Amino acid sequence: MxxxxxxxxxxxxxxxxxxxxxxxxxxxxxxxxxxxxxxxxxxxxxxxxxxxxxxxxxxxxxxxxxxxxxxxxxxxxxxxxxxxxxxxxxxxxxxxxxxxxxxxxxxxxxxxxxxxxxxxNRFRPAIMKLREKMDQGVFGTMSHANATVRWNRGQAYYDQAPWRGTKEFDGGVLMNQAIHNLDLMLWFMGEVESVQAMAATRLRKIEAEDVAAAVVRFKSGALGVIEAATTIYPKNLEESLSIFGEKASVKIGGSNALFIETWDMEDGVEGEKESFNESIKDNPLGKPGxxxxxxxxxxxxxxxxxxxVSGQDGMAPVKLILAILESAETGKEVKLA
Incomplete structure (x- = not known):
C-alpha cells in the first residue's frame, strides 16, 4: 500500500x-x-x-x-x-x-x-471515448475547436473565504472554473502558438475576471475559440468541448461536459452516439476522476x-491562461514561446 x-x-x-x-x-x-x-x-x-x-x-x-x-x-x-x-x-x-x-x-x-x-475530467467516459477516436486518427486534418464554460458562481460563492477571486491566491473564471476544459482542449489539439483575448469583471465583486473570451491559433495551424463565464443566470448552463476535423465533428456537452451531443464521422457506426449515451446515462462520470x-x-x-497527468501537462493550461490574461490587458496578440 x-x-x-x-x-x-x-x-x-x-x-x-x-x-x-x-x-x-x-x-x-x-x-x-x-x-x-x-x-x-x-x-x-x-x-x-x-x-x-x-x-x-x-x-x-x-x-x-x-x-x-x-x-x-x-x-x-x-x-x-x-x-x-x-x-x-x-x-x-x-x-x-x-x-x-x-x-x-x-x-x-x-x-x-x-x-x-x-x-x-480526462477520465470521464465520453472524454475517453473521444480520446480513443482521436488516437485512431479519424479526424484527419484538424480545423478548429471550441471550449465553452457558461456557469453560475454567485457572490456568496466568492464570499465564502477572503482568498476567493483574488489574483494572488485564487484567480478568476479561467484559472478556477475553465481550466479543466482548457486542459482537455490542449490535450486534443496540442500546443498553442498565439492568442488574442478579452476579459472583464462584470458582475461579481472580485479582483479577477468573471468572464473571458479568446481566439487561439494552435501550432498545427488549427484555430480555437474559448468562452468562460461565472456570470450565467440563474444556474450552470453549459460546459462543452467541440472538436472539428476534415472527417469528423464531435461535441461533448451538457451542463458539465458529460454526454456526446454530436458524433459525426466519415467511417462512423450508425447509432453509436445513442448507444454510448444510453450506456452511461446512470453514471456519466464513471469512476471518479x-x-x-x-x-x-x-x-x-x-x-x-x-x-x-504530469507537471508538464499541468503547466500547459496555466501558460495558456496567463497568455489570455496578458492579451486581454494589453489588447495585443500574445505569442507563446
Missing amino acids: IKFAIVGMGHIAKKHVEAINEADGAELVAVCDAAAERLEEYSAKYETYTDLDEMLRTNQDIQVVNICVPSGLHARLTKIVAEHRRHIVVEKPMSLKLEDSEEMIRIARENNVKLAVVHP HQWIIEDMVQAVQENREPI
Missing part, C-alpha cells in the same frame, strides 16, 4: 479523502491544516498535524502528499514536500504563475519525486514512471 497524506482540509480535500479510501493500493494515514478546527472530524481515523514540515519530519511512512490549499500556495508547499523526498499530487491550477510551475517541475525532478496535477489520479500515482510510484 502506498501511504498518502493531505495538506489543506477545505472543501476539495473531501474528494481526496474519498478518492484515496476508494483507490486500489492507496491508504490515507495523515491530514494537515493550519486551522486545527478543520482537523477535528478526521482525528479519529488519521494522524493530524497543523504544520506540514513537522508532519513530514515525524511521519516517515508518508510517501505521497496531496496538496489542497489555495492555489497561490501550491508552489511553496510543493517545494517543502519535494525537499522531504515525498511524491506530490497537486490540485488545479498547478500554480498561478508560469515561473512557479517551472520551479515546481524543477524541484520535483531534482529531488527525484513524482509530480501529478489533478485534471480529473480523483480516484483515477490517485490510482495512477500509486502505479507511477510502483513502476517508477511519470504520472499520466
